[in-house]
Amino acid sequence: MSAPPAAHRSPALLELTAVCKRYNVGQPNEAEVLHGVSFNIAPGELVALIGPSGSGKSTLLNILGLLERMTSGSYRIEGQEMVDIDDEALTLQRRTKLGFVFQFHHLLPAFTALENVTLPALMREGRVTSRQLERARAMLDAVGLGHAMDKRPGELSGGMQQRVAIARAMVLEPPMVLADEPTGNLDTASSDEVFALMRRMHAERNTSFLVVTHDPRLAARCDRVLELVDGRLVRDQVSGAAGGSSAG
Template identity: 70%
Template sequence: MLMSAQPLIQLHQVRKTYNPGLPNEAEVLHGIDLQLNAGEFIALMGPSGSGKSTLLNIVGLLERMSAGSYHLQGEEMVGLDDGGLTLRRRKLLGFVFQFHHLLPAFTALENVTLPALMAEGRVSTAQRERARELLDAVGLSAALDKRPSELSGGMQQRVAIARALVMNPPLVLADEPTGNLDSASSDEVFVLLRRMHAERGTSFVVVTHDPRLGARCDRLVELIDGQTARDEAVVRADGALGPSEPLRR
């Protein structure tokens, strides 16, 4: 896949300290450098407490860094007020979490259109049609009017993936998206993420504890104790780069 000349995200010497100046002060990120180009599919790995979720929250504009620089599509995020961060988060980023966080009173279609409703106060005909197309793409065209309680765990996570893509963001951040699923559903969801990446060109950063899933990404970034321990392309057993599974529907 072609990469753009300008990095999609670029972090330089990012640090995060909780409770600064207090007796329980703790620095959890110690000068992280990270560049992600458009079209990449990255696994972010490391043991519990290594700083993965904190880093993902900073990239996702959900937390502010304590020091460093973060450029998103060439624009420096440091110094933006909360409204500016919210605007860019809604426009440029999609999120998939370990727990799907679907609204129980909303149908699948209504849950997918929720980001458009929050961003613009209404859902246009075009956005509703895009939501329908995404639910079809994730294999849920027959479940548009079903509520989360009527769907399996894997199906609920597929709704969450469609929701993350409805605003057509260049980057999707997935925090343990298969961590709450059985192995069969986990494989199904991961292959779906890979297919969305291949067909739509969306970039992904996927936090996972599962080395089996990490080995099926294009690039592996490993954090240990708040520092980058490894950042390298994934090489398959046959010597090729990237994943080997079919991008099935």
């Protein structure tokens, strides 16, 4: 595996060291799906995570998103170890440090675009303040949907729905956004539009993105590519989009 370039080693926003994940531990059907995965993501990086189906990408993303605990290894967010903290503290970390964009946008159909974007604030604090409402409006303006704030998801195209999902992921200004196949259900034109938006938001706000994708065009347009095969990290490479090449 290529060694990560020095620019990607420090400072680390996310830092994984020798992360393993086993299911059914101690049982005859015990299975290890992640084998000693290690990498860092620095503030402001746009990173693609690629690999074939069954390679462990979803499990790794769940661990990064604090939705699932690792079996062994270390995971730090902004220097704080996640291994031994309790569930309540994990929930707080997830709500304050991470934003999520999914292949299926998971917008609430009965809510307007604006109401969907305010959901993270509602979940974190139990209410939406006037300041947070203004921030949600500003985020919808930033993703080009200022004219559609009062529309419900069923009134929006697939690409527009994903733009609402991106606004929702970023409304609380997390340092890291995890995007799981965010263009997987879109046609080529909409996919290009949504990725261009993510790249612009990343550049303008210095937000780090980890984008899980099967689309080689999209991966090539990220700053860096991580490749997972059979639960092992087999490539960590600066892409052409960053003007670099494979390290080592």
